[in-house]
Amino acid sequence: MTRLLMKGNEAIGEAAVRAGCRYFFGYPITPQSELTHYLARRLPEVGGLYLQAESEVASINMVYGAAGAGARVMTASSGPGISLMQEGLSFMAGAELPCVVVNLMRGGPGLGNIGPSQADYAQATKGGGHGDYHMIVLAPNSVQEIMDHTRRAFDLADQYRNPVMVMADGIMAQMMEPVDLEEDNQIQLPAKPWAATGTAYHEGRNVINSCFVIPEEMEVVNLRLEKKYQKMRQSEQLCDGYLLEDAEIVLVAFGTASRLCRSVVDKARQRGIPAGLIRPITLWPFPYDFIGEIAGKFKCMLAVEMNMGQMQEDVQLAVKGRIPVYHYGRLGGMVPVARDILEEVIKLYSGGADR
Amino acid sequence: MKKVFARPKTLKDVSYHYCPGCTHGIAHRLIAEAIDELGIQNTTIGLASVGCSVFTMDYFDMDMVQASHGRAPAVATGIKRVLPDRVIFTYQGDGDLAAIGTGEFVHAAARGENITVIFINNAVYGMTGGQMAPTTLMGQVTKTTPFGRKKEINGFPVKVCEMLAPLEGSAYLARVAVHSPKSIIQAKKVIKKSFEVQMAGLGFSLVEVLSTCPTNWGLSPLEAVKWLEDNMIPYYPLGEFKKPEGVA
Numbered sequence: 001m002t003r004l005l006m007k008g009n010e011a012i013g014e015a016a017v018r019a020g021c022r023y024f025f026g027y028p029i030t031p032q033s034e035l036t037h038y039l040a041r042r043l044p045e046v047g048g049l050y051l052q053a054e055s056e057v058a059s060i061n062m063v064y065g066a067a068g069a070g071a072r073v074m075t076a077s078s079g080p081g082i083s084l085m086q087e088g089l090s091f092m093a094g095a096e097l098p099c100v101v102v103n104l105m106r107g108g109p110g111l112g113n114i115g116p117s118q119a120d121y122a123q124a125t126k127g128g129g130h131g132d133y134h135m136i137v138l139a140p141n142s143v144q145e146i147m148d149h150t151r152r153a154f155d156l157a158d159q160y161r162n163p164v165m166v167m168a169d170g171i172m173a174q175m176m177e178p179v180d181l182e183e184d185n186q187i188q189l190p191a192k193p194w195a196a197t198g199t200a201y202h203e204g205r206n207v208i209n210s211c212f213v214i215p216e217e218m219e220v221v222n223l224r225l226e227k228k229y230q231k232m233r234q235s236e237q238l239c240d241g242y243l244l245e246d247a248e249i250v251l252v253a254f255g256t257a258s259r260l261c262r263s264v265v266d267k268a269r270q271r272g273i274p275a276g277l278i279r280p281i282t283l284w285p286f287p288y289d290f291i292g293e294i295a296g297k298f299k300c301m302l303a304v305e306m307n308m309g310q311m312q313e314d315v316q317l318a319v320k321g322r323i324p325v326y327h328y329g330r331l332g333g334m335v336p337v338a339r340d341i342l343e344e345v346i347k348l349y350s351g352g353a354d355r
Numbered sequence: 356m357k358k359v360f361a362r363p364k365t366l367k368d369v370s371y372h373y374c375p376g377c378t379h380g381i382a383h384r385l386i387a388e389a390i391d392e393l394g395i396q397n398t399t400i401g402l403a404s405v406g407c408s409v410f411t412m413d414y415f416d417m418d419m420v421q422a423s424h425g426r427a428p429a430v431a432t433g434i435k436r437v438l439p440d441r442v443i444f445t446y447q448g449d450g451d452l453a454a455i456g457t458g459e460f461v462h463a464a465a466r467g468e469n470i471t472v473i474f475i476n477n478a479v480y481g482m483t484g485g486q487m488a489p490t491t492l493m494g495q496v497t498k499t500t501p502f503g504r505k506k507e508i509n510g511f512p513v514k515v516c517e518m519l520a521p522l523e524g525s526a527y528l529a530r531v532a533v534h535s536p537k538s539i540i541q542a543k544k545v546i547k548k549s550f551e552v553q554m555a556g557l558g559f560s561l562v563e564v565l566s567t568c569p570t571n572w573g574l575s576p577l578e579a580v581k582w583l584e585d586n587m588i589p590y591y592p593l594g595e596f597k598k599p600e601g602v603a
Contacts, residue, residue: 023433023436023437025432025433049436051432051436053429053462054458054459054462055458057426057429057458057459058426058429058432058458058459058462059429061422061423061426061429061430061433061459062429062430062432062433062436063433064422064423064426064429064430064433065420065422065429065430065431065432065433065434065435065437066433066434066436066437067433068420068430068433068434069400069433069434069437069438070437071437073433073437087423088423088426091423095421196400196418196419196420196434197400197418197438197441198397198398198399198400198417198418198438198441199396199397199417199418200397200398205416205417205418205419206418206419207412207418207419207420207421208419208420208421209403209412209419209420209421210421211409211412211421
């Protein structure tokens with residue numbers, strides 16, 4: 001085991017390399033650019049390729065081609081670029097192609113700014129692109145987790161033959177933390193007999209396609225995809241709980257916001273307020289089961305997000321109206337301040353929850 | 356008895372969905388014959404695009420990847436970078452390539468991407484129902500230029516080969532037509548050469564094939580080939596616009 005001080009962006013790149021990813025097609029955008037800098041140097045060292053595309057539209061379609069040819073492949077961007085990739089993500093979901101897409105969110109809508117944000121939650125978890133599809137969305141909250149979840153994302157993508165998104169923000173991308181690197185790096189890449197590699201290299205004829213003009217056929221495909229998404233919902237929900245045993249007021253937050261909320265919980269406890277924290281790690285599938293099962297024990301929940309309450313809706317769906325779910329958010333690239341969240345918690349706990 | 360003519364091995368034995376008189380079938384056959392002659396059917400991956408040509412995936416007997424509208428050269432780039440020893444070609448219409456896909460084909464050429472683009476130019480959007488394409492001729496009547504294409508409103512038709520010629524990454528650029536037996540024989544030679552350029556690793560190749568769309572042009576098949584000859588060839592001259600040194 002080696003312990004290294006790494007930046008979030010670098011950890012994503014190194015994790016990808018260690019997961020057997022040899023191709024990165026991308027387009028620079030702040031705050032993700034250091035990831036491309038890292039991979040432009042790192043991939044050639046392992047016989048891989050970093051190719052800078054002319055746009056995010058081209059990047060995701062290069063990813064589509066490389067995935068169709070059987071490679072482990074990744075791209076990364078931030079909100080405005082991810083918006084341009086939605087077409088490709090829908091096509092990859094339709095053609096059942098695995099890939100990893102990293103979204104390091106910034107302020108929006110529009111060009112917005114380069115400050116950290118969580119405002120792409122709905123885009124990532126509710127479709128984004130056209131048609132009925134889903135992708136697993138992982139939300140790490142430390143550089144170690146960035147490393148672990150990026151690596152895991154490749155396995156999930158191959159397992160389900162589906163795009164997987166790793167979603168964080170500018171703070172997670174830029175911050176440095178110690179990371180434990182596994183020495184053992186034996187990667188067993190799964191066989192991909194379905195890939196379009198030329199008929200000399202596999203049985204029969206492989207066609208990578210999402211076009212089904214006959215409605216009866218399209219419906220069969222949609223139902224088959226839905227079965228797959230159902231399996232993801234059953235098997236992949238992931239979340240973390242903190243001091244939930246005796247909690248009365250529970251904060252729900254992911255990524256950067258969850259780190260702040262953890263210290264808010266500690267501070268609240270010092271003041272005698274029984275607070276706890278639920279941290280969704282998969283944003284899709286959202287941990288409805290875990291939250292739903294324990295929600296009745298609490299008095300209320302407070303979704304803390306760097307958006308206007310996009311995840312709050314999922315928390316409300318999980319608690320099914322049994323307890324109130326409030327929201328506290330900072331926007332536009334602003335990061336919530338622990339003191340302000342604590343004030344909100346005190347207000348709610350002392351009965352000021354009239355919003 | 357000596358067999359002098361047969362279906363190319365690279366074409367599946369299925370009926371085309373194309374309209375009567377459409378020249379997609381001829382272009383398919385020429386590509387398939389070239390692939391047969393080069394013996395590369397098992398190592399070639401074709402890309403179907405969006406529009407009438409989306410169903411090339413049902414006709415070419417090889418691995419196929421269907422790309423989204425205009426993006427085939429980017430998808431081909433991804434495949435080729437992973438599998439550099441395979442032959443990769445895209446088959447794209449004028450709406451797909453010269454309108455929505457302008458960014459992708461220009462930059463694939465600029466990178467010198469070692470792929471072949473077969474560009475079917477019939478001066479109109481086919482499957483979508485006969486709307487103006489970037490290649491629609493001045494004065495040409497389409498569903499969205501009911502009074503004829505006017506420069507004041509729609510600008511000028513795009514000449515793809517001429518546009519790509521100055522790019523250093525483009526290795527082989529040629530325009531052919533499939534309206535007469537003579538032009539078809541020439542088109543076959545050129546298509547085969549475009550694959551040979553890729554196989555030699557010389558860079559980006561594109562063959563523009565002037566084609567007919569009798570249905571959307573509102574002409575009979577015979578009137579359509581005449582219209583192509585009288586109207587398209589004068590604006591889109593045939594020939595090789597660029598070829599690598601040492602290629603005959």
